[in-house]
Amino acid sequence: MVDTLMMWIESLMSTAWVYPVVGILIFGDSFIPVLPSEIPLNLVGAWAGARGEPNIGLMFLVAIMCAIIGDNLCFLLGTRLMPYINRIRRGSKTYTALVWVKRNMRRNAGAAIIIARFIPSARLLLTILLGSVRFPWPMFFIFDSIGVMIWAAQALAIGYLGGVLFSSQPLIGMILSVILATILGFLVQRTQNKIMDALDVRRGYAEAHN
Incomplete structure (x- = not known):
């Protein structure tokens, strides 16, 4: 089974089809x-x-290119996608991401756009909400582009490092890079929350998490 998987991966990675396939996944x-x-x-x-x-x-x-196009289309469709947000079940992981989004929109929307790129559910919800409240599109485009470039660079860099370290066993390198990227996303979210909480305390107030 592992050999079959490796053959399938190699057949994709060694052809030009890998670019549109990955691009479509990113856009979707x-x-x-x-x-x-x-x-x-x-x-x-x-x-x-x-x-x-x-x-x-x-x-x-x-x-x-694919991430920026996808994000901006989602932003422009924000009002039409609001029913998706209204159906989110309280207590779910998506609802937790929604709480994070609403909290950070009130604090600093620009920083939230960049950081949300590292949190899959949050980046979708934030984009929809910003579009629905008519957040200035030029500002969204700028911050989103910055976030996308940082996000794409780190995702490829982590994978590349894993591949170099396990060049004789690329499958292990792939698995390791996905684990490291997941941990990084978690740490980014936790660190950002701690920083913003500390800033709230310095300002003399603390926001509720829900």
């Missing part, structure tokens, strides 16, 4: 976050680190 993740789009980037980076292909620079450009 802007609307339906079933598979966090950093995972395909981790895998591409790991394979590039282990085997020298695909072209990591070209994949970086494809990732940026």
